Amino acid sequence: MAVVPGTAHKRVPFIAGNWKMNLDHLQSIAFVQKLAWSLKDARHDFGSAEVAVFPPFTDLRSVQTLISADKLELAFGAQDLSAHDSGAYTGEISGAFLKALDCQYVIIGHSERRTLHNETDEVVAAKVAAALRHGLVPVICVGETAEDLEKHGASAVPVAQLRAALAGVTGAVDIVVAYEPVWAIGSGQAATPDQAEQVAAKLRETLVEILGDDVAAATRVLYGGSVKAANIASFMREPNVDGALVGGASLDLDEFASISRFHKHVGT
């Protein structure tokens, strides 16, 4: 299969820690330093699994400085961005500013933003477009509520949300898709690996339809929702699950380092 521009990752497994509104900039420095040491001590192969943290906006400059000064192999991104590039949008953060801080990634459409900040599918699509405009890789979150699951089954809402998020997007784009069933987030009740795989496969089919075979084959689809060191290996065994978006467990250094080294659990 020819590798098309924008598909450089070729689905290297991706472990992403979404800190949500936790850890200030001083705590972020200590955490990232310890995480890097812990993975280095364990001889983590960053080529076989990319590890990224998603701190609050106020931490990003500190994380950038540390990663660049110490040449750490960790990636980082923001938890949101504005759909606008600049102007009178008090409190918002432009993708241009994130790019200037060397962010590679930005989470878009997390269910907490959809619910707590009334982000509609249209807003999510505008943010995806903004991320791509600024050379950031959007980590597009989709997922059904418990009610959606009961009414429509698992994949209908995530697939519809992905279609909406990609409105107007074509060609060789670098994106990541995170399937996060809302009922599994922070609940301690993760989806089963089989449930995650079924939805991930549907999401990949949707990517094929919208972006074509090559881009779909190179796009990473993550599972998120109560991922822990104890269950990561079971998700990573699924053919369409390429990593995890981790919330609570990404704040526990040993746990997150262990999730990042999921290979050691495979086959156990």
Ligand SMILES: O=C[C@H](O)COP(=O)(O)O
């Ligand atoms: O962005 C991460 C997700 O919301 C998952 O959170 P969780 O691992 O605490 O369930």
